[in-house]
Amino acid sequence: MREIVIGGAQMGPIQKADTREEVVDRMIALLQQAKGAGCDLVVFPELCLTTFFPRWYMEDQAEVDQWFEREMPNAATAPLFAAAREAQIAISFGYAELTPEGRHFNTSILTDRDGNIVGKYRKTHLPGHSEFDHDRAFQHLEKRYFEPGDTGFQVWRNMDAIMGMCICNDRRWPETYRVMGLQGVELVMLGYNTPSVNSQDSVEGLEKRLYHSELSMTSAAYQNATWVVGVAKAGDEDGHPLMGGSMIVDPNGYVMARAETEGDELIVHACDMDACSFGKSTIFDFARHRRIEHYGLICSQTGVVLPD
Template sequence: MSRPALLKLAACQYAPHLGDTDGNAARGVAWIDRAADAGAKLIVLPELASSGYAFASEEEADAAAQDGGGAILARWVDSCRRRGVYVVAGFSERRGDERFNSAALLGPEGLIGVYQKAHLFNDEKSYFQPGDSGFPVFDLPFGRIGILVCYDLWFPEAARVLALKGAQLICVPTNWVANFRRQVVDDRGWAMGNYAAVAVATQNQVFVAAADRIGSERDVEFIGASCIAGPEGWLLAGPASRSDEALLLADVDLSQAAARKQRTPRNHAFGDRRPELYSSLSGPAASTSE
């Protein structure tokens, strides 16, 4: 008799340090170890965990960028081998002459894949190219995963594309910021990203694991509130606090993401879609005015 493949999933909330690439490599190793000690098999680290976030110049951004074979990812791959785990980690990627705000999927076998953030926020536009390769999915022993980064969650199209490709879990390395908001969290400590994560989960019947960072860099304040949502939307862990490190854990059976697609005997999350009514959502021409 086959059993559901239970997976312990971890979202690590901590503060990478701007420009401290060696220290950030070590921080990642320490958090991978801490999550693996707790039994986690798939571990999500924050956005730009290799580099920090608030660059002030091209030179700073470039100094922190590495390619997929760079020293930081190599150290985290070593951790994956040593602990027998998989890691999704944000990193500043150099590819040729360009930089991307990317997330790497790493495992005992090495670098499995990279997602390049498609929707760039504010000054990221000065330091990174937007990813043009779409939203890839990756098959792991315990299920199929996709990756989004931070601001991508404000574009429900992206999560939907991943879900339609069969992603059962969307991993979200993130650096949610307090800046530009009149209200950052509500009376129970929920950030708007938490609401977006829950909605992505219930609308697509997928798991969502968002690992945010804390602390501040220059004029940018980060807001924590990492969370893990299940395929009916409800949070399985978090939101974590706004200011403290946190290791969020959840035992999940990713096959539930497929099983729950059949919402009722007569309703399927994707079968009920009306793609013929959504034609204004895709294609080359987008309106930016109202």
Template sequence: MGRPLKVAAAQVGAVHRTTSRAEVLERLVKLLQDASTQDVKLLVFPETTFTTFFPRYYITDDEELASYYEYETAETGPVTQTKNVKAFFQRAKELGIDVQIGYGEDTGNGRYNTAVYVSGKTGDVLNKYRKVHLPGSTEPFDLNPNTTNQLEKKYFLPGNYGFQAFRASSLKETCGGSSPIVGQLICNDRRWAEGWRCYGLQGVEILCCGYNTTAYAPQLWGGDQNISREKAYEEAMFHHKLVVQAHAYTNSMFCITAARAGNDDDRHPLIPGSMIVDPEGHIVAENKTEEDELVIATIDLDDCKQGKERTFNLGKHRRPEMYGRLAEEGGVKPPPEV
């Protein structure tokens, strides 16, 4: 193997609205420690990992809502230093594991659905990504506690960092003296081709994606309100794998997806689907449970070469002069009737 790297997705099982921060942190640290015993060098965690997926709830108590974010300003320093989660990042550094992890970010001027990539060598934040494609609505579908709402547009601003790739310099020695090129997406972003292509144009070799994806939310999806739970689960898993495998292939990159899975509050089921996908679109490792679990594989970044240099040689085969509509139109604009 030319540029080997042992990577893993850290799937996290149910986290209820009443689950304490301390309990969640203990579980996350255990996943770190288990990964260390298996010599994992990069560990990808889900979206909003430190808490339950709070955008499903209509929250009117400002104090409760604030408790789901990490307060991160110039004065407080990066998220790695905030009191609620500092111990997690300290342990990752002690173990020498690079981590990507998602959380609710409160800057004092705005709130974002955010993920950071942190060096296991230095403990520094190498990159921060804010979710671009926020799903759902600003108001709840209804106030029934059994309804899974999707209120990200209410609780977060759209990400404003774009799709900026970076070098994971902490992994340079592990990968034969050449730092991996890494990109980040969060949950719904994986469904949109534009972000993947932006990363493909920067030569990304590893795409990290954490998510919380409901397994049953007919009010959210619209259409058939009578869909069975089994069919809804099947469809959600199919579409998750479809977009990840397809876009990993068309952009010649590995993808590590990490799920928040399980049945939150015993009434809000989430799909698993934590997996590692290779540049040909094949799943090389995937989850076996819906609980806390590591999905591990040793990958070779040289496997990206075939696609990048041949089938999807972007510099050789793309026709950007033909793609103007992609940036010019924000929505569907059908041709006129004849």
């Protein structure tokens, strides 16, 4: 048995006025809970050092850049890395990355149990729009503030398992998981900041949004025989609600642990990486069953082309 005790560290709202240091203190508190629960790995949400700033329309690049991290770890996050290293707990968390070349990415990192960064992923499927949209109930300007990621969907050997990452909207695209599945992924970690309401469809309520989030993760876990750990930032951020629904899903698509609140909350499950083996060697034995000669459209076009 290759068991990894995983903690999903859901975070409650982060207000616009909250400092990085205040947020890191909360992350360390969750990490200490995880240590008490015997966790080997803790997964935090997308953009978990700040409020979800893409909801705010900004024209001044200096104002935008204040939400980005120029290095990792940095002065604000060093205590988190130190706490994780002392506890011998690997961590994964998301933040806004500003590279030395001036590029802007929505990024997640993965460490080993000694606090060394062993993996970095930059969000591929950016939702939303790039200019102010008067027809939306609120803005979702990820396409304005971020570039599409340039890392692709890599996997890493860490803690005797094959691990991959994706972020928020990536979870809705089956290609995300299949690319990692073709590399033998056994654990997909993803953080998200998902509004509780649809800015373009007010009829779609929280229940439906939570269902679609769960559907995307459970179906992907099953279809790729992998553990999926999805962790939210949730609650009311300056009048803008984010949904929770953090969960740990097993390789058969069953939810093993689920958050019950929209605040700071740790969910824990002992995940056996060997549980991936049956699905990968039977119904989802890709080498035996995939028929790539029929999949050409997936990589040859983006939008829909209707038949004549």
